[in-house]
Amino acid sequence: MKIRSVRFFALVAFIFTVLVNLPGIVQTKQVPEAQAAEFPPAEQIHYTITGPDSVTFDWVNGPDTIRFSETANHYDQSVIAGDPIVRPRTPVDGLFREAKITGLKPNTTYHYTIDDGKDYTFHTAPEAGSSGFSIVTTGDVGAAIRFNNAQFVNELIASLNADLYLGLGDFTYGDQEGQDSVNAHFNDVMVWSKEIPYMPNWGNHEWQSAFDDLTNYKGRFDLPNPQVDKGMNDNTPTKGIPGDWYWFDYGNTRFIAFPEPFGSSSWSSWAKEAAVIMEQAESDNNIKFIVTFGHRPTYSSGYHGSNPELADLMDGLAKKYPKFVLNLIAHDHHYERTFPEKTHGVMHVVVGTGGSTLSIDKDSDCKFKNCTPPTWSAERFYHFGALKLDFKDDEIVGNFVCGPSHKDESFQCSSGTSGDTFTIKSRILKPDPGAVMEGSGTVEDPYIVMTEQDLYNIRKNPAAQYKLGANLNLTFFDAGDGKGWLPIDTTGSNRFSGGFDGNGFIINGLTIKRPDSDHSALFGYTGNEAQIKNVALENVNVEGKNYVGALVSYMSGTGSIKSSYSTGTVKGTRYVGGLGGQISRPVSDSYTRVDVTGNSDVGGLIGLYTGSATNTYSTGKVTGSTNVGGLIGNDNNGVGAITNSYWDMDASGQTNSAGGIGKTTAQMKQQAT
Known part of the structure; x- marks a missing residue:
């Protein structure tokens, strides 16, 4: 019996040995502890959002594979890391890993391990x-081995549970504190960077010294839509390697980084390229807000102060693109924000409070160089902390969350409490069907038309009488399709037939971007007895x-236009005029x-006129191919008077003109004309 048992177990052992050595059967091999210790553990782990369906992880040392899935501890997918775009300077003997994961679902949580x-x-x-x-942002951070408060701010960031971190530069101070601080910073941030995207922008301490350069940072981040600074000086390290600045869309917002002044034309070159990116965002209904971010301050009353060149460029963009509402900056080690109404509708916020130092003026009682704040400064103080921004459908809510206290602070608040709050509304005016007019x-x-929404609602009762009661600004008015003002009746089925009196007030900035649509003007079709005057x-x-x-755009019936004028630009294909496209009713004193x-x-x-014009003139440039006139393009073979x-x-x-008398500029200025 014992012999049979021994033979039986020997047979089982033989069969098992054969089976585990068959193809397709995986053997599990235990790695001895001594052997495992030969491989340094993974460190400096962080990731970036690289697209709507992709992220990229970067880390140093450890295995070259990241495993992930939608289920915890069941990692059924993996990606093998490759090399970054450029090898960082430190650690010298480090194994740099970069793994891009694509084909992901949007707005989805994945589990991973390294x-x-x-x-x-x-x-x-x-x-x-x-x-x-929500996002959280800071700048001027440093490593905890040199700046103790940096780690407290990192812990604060981790506690805020934001969806994304936006970095405003000067992360490591490796140029001053040595290359060990570079490694230390990227290990410090792992309290949040393992699970929150780290979206950086560079500061002067990342590149402006021979003791550190952008290889340490471009080599650690795979950035979405990376750009090359066309104004960068030839002697700048990493010249020509993408990542000097970048942009990305996240939910309803387009984020655009602006570069450091790598060369004398860095910012002016960026502004031209940013204008194209903003222009596209203006016509994208998915984009509600445009946010720029970078290191150097546009507006600041701190140690470094404002940069007029950069401020002028930003102001120019602000005047043109209404979705542009926020600019995030650092460099000065304090917190400050502007009144948007003082800075062309854009709020500029300095958040140089990431943990390194507070750059106070020691000779000033208020700790600022000038104790009287500039007229554009809405709030300012010295205190470590982070700015959290909650993005809603039609507004951004900001909350500066206080971090650790410091002897140099000018404002006292406990860590985790609010130091300042604000709300940024969309700059785009929208129709309000519920608006009620007096009269x-x-x-x-x-x-009485008192608001832009009142003016838009004329279409609801086009036969009524209206009088303007205030100046209006339609520059940033949008009907909801990203194309600006929607003319009052574009089909002829709801023609304006009432009265409209401008009453001495001004309608500024009428903006219509409908190159593929007929009947573009303040009023589309008018008919019957429409009387328009003093506009x-x-x-x-x-x-x-x-x-x-x-x-x-088109006026018929028995109405008229009196004592009205327009300035600006008008573009179209056929029947195009500075005041009207096709008009068959009297126009006078306009x-x-x-x-x-x-x-x-x-x-x-x-453009095409078959009515009677009296006491009118035009002084703009007129360009066209057929039936083009300085005053009237076509009068239908003399029908107009x-x-x-x-x-x-x-x-x-x-x-030439199909009506009127042409004169030189000098003659136009004479009293007789």
Whole structure:
């Protein structure tokens, strides 16, 4: 019996040995502890959002593989890391790993592990156009081996549970504190960087010294849409390697980094490229906000102060792109924000409070160089901390969360409490169907138009009487499709047939971006007894296809236009005029200073005119191919009657018109004209 048992177990052992050596059967091999210790553990782990369906992890040493899945501790997918775009300077003997994970689901949490057996998570970018996410931002950070408060701020960042970290430069101070501080910083931030995307931008201490350069940072981050600074000096390390600045979309916001002044034309070159990126965002309905971020301050009353060149460039972008609402900066080691109404609608926020030092003026009682804040400064103080921003559908809510106290602070608050709060509203004006106007809409008691929304709502009752009661600004008004103002009746089925009196007030910045649509103007179709008078349209920017003007696209019936004017630009294809596209009713005591561009039936005042014009003139440039006139493009073979009306031949570039008298610029200035 015993012999049979021994034979039986021997047979089982033989069969098992054969089976485990068959192809497809994986053997589990235990790595001896001494052998495992030969491989340094992974460190400096962090990741970036590189697209709507991708992230990239960077780390030093450890295995070259990251394993991940949607389920904890069940890692059924893996990616083998490759080399970064450039090898960092430190650690000299480090194994640098970079693993890009693609094909991910948006707004999804994934679990991952690298080498310590612990389960961590990363989260992909939210759906395009979505809100309800938060970011946290700081600058001027440093490593805890030199700056004790840096680690406290890192712990604060971890506690805020933000979806993304935006870095404003001067992360390691490796140029001053030695290369060990570079390694230390990227290990310090692992209290949050293992699970929160680290989206950096460079500061002067990342590149402006021979003791450190951008290889240490470009080699540690895979950035989305990385750009090369066209103004960078030839002797700058990593010149030509992408990553001098970058941009990315996250939910309903476009984030655009701006570069360091690597060369004398760095910022001016960036502004031109950023304008293209902002222009595209303006027409993208998924983008509600544009946020820029970088190191050098545009507006600051701190140690370094404002940079006029950079501020001018940002102000120029702010004036043109209404979705641009926020600029995040550092370099000065304090917290400060501007009044948006003082800085062209954009709030500039200095957050140089990441943990290194507070750069106070020791000779000042208030710790600032000037104890009287600039008129644009809404709030300022010295205190370590982080700025958390919550992005909602139509606003951004900011909260400066205080960090550790320090002897140099100018403001006292406990760690984790709020030091300052603010709300940024969308700069784009939207229709408000519920807006109520004073008046009853009769000739004796007209509706009083006090807001841009009131003006838009004229279409709800186009037969009523209206009078303007305030100056309006339509520069940043949008009907909801990203194309600016929607003309009042573009189909002819709801024509304006009432009265509109501008009443001496100005409508500024009428903006229409509808190059593929007919009937672009403040009023589209008008008919019956529409009476329009005393309307002042300044700085219009109207673009349409056919029947394009500043005031009216197409006017018929028995109405009239009196004592009105327009300035700006109007572009279209056919029936294009500075005041109206096609008009068959009387126009009197009106003028335009509009640059008009089209193909056929193009006039400085009216494109196609079959009415009677009296006391009118035009002084803008007029460009077209067929039936082009300095005042009137086409009068339908003499149907129109034009009296006491003129155009500027010098300014318009046109010597002909289907009506009116051409004069030189000098003659136009004479009293007789």
